[in-house]
Amino acid sequence: MVTATPAAISEDARLRVMAARIVAQARWPYLSTLLFNLKIVESSQLPTLAVDDGWRMYYSPSFVMEQTAEALATMVLHEALHCVNQHGPRFRALSQSRHLHVTWNFAGDVGINHVLDCAQMPWGDFEPLRFTHLSKFDVNPEMGTEKIFFTIVEYYDQHPEEVDQFSDCGSIIGGETRDYEISRGDSDNPAIKSDQQDVIRDQVAQEILKHAYAKGVGSIPGELLRWAQELLEPTIDWRKALAGAFRTSLATVLGRRDYVYTRPSRRQSAMRIGNHEIILPSMRKPAPPAIAIIVDTSGSIGNDEITLFLSEVDGIVKANGISQGVTVIPCDADIGEIQKLRSRGAITSLKMTGGGGTDIGVGIAAAGKLRPTPKIVIVLTDGFTPWPTSLPKGVETLIVCLTAEESLSTTPNWAKTILIEKD
Numbered sequence: 001m002v003t004a005t006p007a008a009i010s011e012d013a014r015l016r017v018m019a020a021r022i023v024a025q026a027r028w029p030y031l032s033t034l035l036f037n038l039k040i041v042e043s044s045q046l047p048t049l050a051v052d053d054g055w056r057m058y059y060s061p062s063f064v065m066e067q068t069a070e071a072l073a074t075m076v077l078h079e080a081l082h083c084v085n086q087h088g089p090r091f092r093a094l095s096q097s098r099h100l101h102v103t104w105n106f107a108g109d110v111g112i113n114h115v116l117d118c119a120q121m122p123w124g125d126f127e128p129l130r131f132t133h134l135s136k137f138d139v140n141p142e143m144g145t146e147k148i149f150f151t152i153v154e155y156y157d158q159h160p161e162e163v164d165q166f167s168d169c170g171s172i173i174g175g176e177t178r179d180y181e182i183s184r185g186d187s188d189n190p191a192i193k194s195d196q197q198d199v200i201r202d203q204v205a206q207e208i209l210k211h212a213y214a215k216g217v218g219s220i221p222g223e224l225l226r227w228a229q230e231l232l233e234p235t236i237d238w239r240k241a242l243a244g245a246f247r248t249s250l251a252t253v254l255g256r257r258d259y260v261y262t263r264p265s266r267r268q269s270a271m272r273i274g275n276h277e278i279i280l281p282s283m284r285k286p287a288p289p290a291i292a293i294i295v296d297t298s299g300s301i302g303n304d305e306i307t308l309f310l311s312e313v314d315g316i317v318k319a320n321g322i323s324q325g326v327t328v329i330p331c332d333a334d335i336g337e338i339q340k341l342r343s344r345g346a347i348t349s350l351k352m353t354g355g356g357g358t359d360i361g362v363g364i365a366a367a368g369k370l371r372p373t374p375k376i377v378i379v380l381t382d383g384f385t386p387w388p389t390s391l392p393k394g395v396e397t398l399i400v401c402l403t404a405e406e407s408l409s410t411t412p413n414w415a416k417t418i419l420i421e422k423d
């Protein structure tokens with residue numbers, strides 16, 4: 001009997017993963033672009049498969065050799081769906097302790113596996129995590145990943161002695177770089193940059209919609225079809241309304257010009273008449289204005305709403321930049337720690353303290369005391385709060401984003417009000 005050498009086993013395992021990827025592509029051809037952008041990397045340091053945030057897929061040779069190509073194809077689809085669902089950025093947006101990424105992975109895994117089970121994908125002898133295993137947490141497939149995550153976290157806060165050991169799908173789901181992951185600039189398998197990932201995800205969404213049109217809606221898992229429709233054919237336009245209101249206010253400030261005499265005008269040489277010269281002022285254009293964002297952290301605001309609010313903070317920072325500063329003010333009946341954002345990455349470290357009553361007017365007053373005074377103040381709230389009768393001196397625009405429709409009639413008529421339609 002001839003025993004296979006480690007090199008032969010390694011090569012066989014690599015070929016099996018490649019074959020599994022082809023099988024996965026045959027099952028769900030609309031994921032082809034993503035599947036074949038997942039670079040394959042061998043690693044004996046992990047028990048199964050994993051993907052990093054640069055979309056390099058790692059596999060354990062010993063584990064792979066125990067699986068059939070059909071079962072491996074299901075596992076490859078599982079890892080690809082972490083990429084589709086952007087589990088890494090979504091975890092960072094939660095602003096949770098980094099060690100909780102394993103719990104987040106738990107929440108993401110069970111949702112993905114439910115999609116694969118509904119599509120009747122085979123697992124072979126491997127037993128994936130399913131909702132039937134999570135009865136003690138009282139979670140179900142109707143919940144989003146964030147809701148499942150916070151439900152599990154709350155349970156463990158109340159039952160710390162029951163904390164379980166979770167599997168880990170790599171930095172694709174957030175947290176620190178894992179020990180087995182290669183550097184982003186690895187010459188053989190460089191990481192795919194986030195903007196390139198966005199392009200690939202857009203291509204996948206387009207292929208999903210094309211497939212649904214050609215083969216029928218029932219030919220694609222409902223969750224994937226809804227994801228593609230929301231990405232490419234959004235029916236909720238409140239984000240556009242917020243972006244439009246913000247850009248309008250921003251343009252009003254940036255569009256202003258002023259005259260200054262601190263430097264000569266470029267037309268000064270044309271104003272010399274004999275021995276006399278008329279002094280012309282030069283034009284000054286203001287830099288992007290300071291922005292203040294007030295986040296409602298009162299007891300009526302749930303974790304899902306905080307997550308939603310922080311995602312909008314990220315969008316506002318992206319639109320305005322941080323050259324003049326974006327200040328975030330948590331507020332319930334009193335203001336929390338006022339925090340100045342220096343980079344978009346710092347959003348994940350924001351401290352959202354609160355939990356008491358609500359008085360957004362306190363937050364607006366605090367914004368008016370900032371220096372420089374913010375020209376634009378944005379409030380993210382459910383709207384169950386008293387409002388001030390006017391804006392602080394120097395503040396020019398108040399944009400109120402509400403999650404409760406019944407609060408629309410109570411907001412000041414001089415504010416720009418937008419209803420956040422939660423999906």
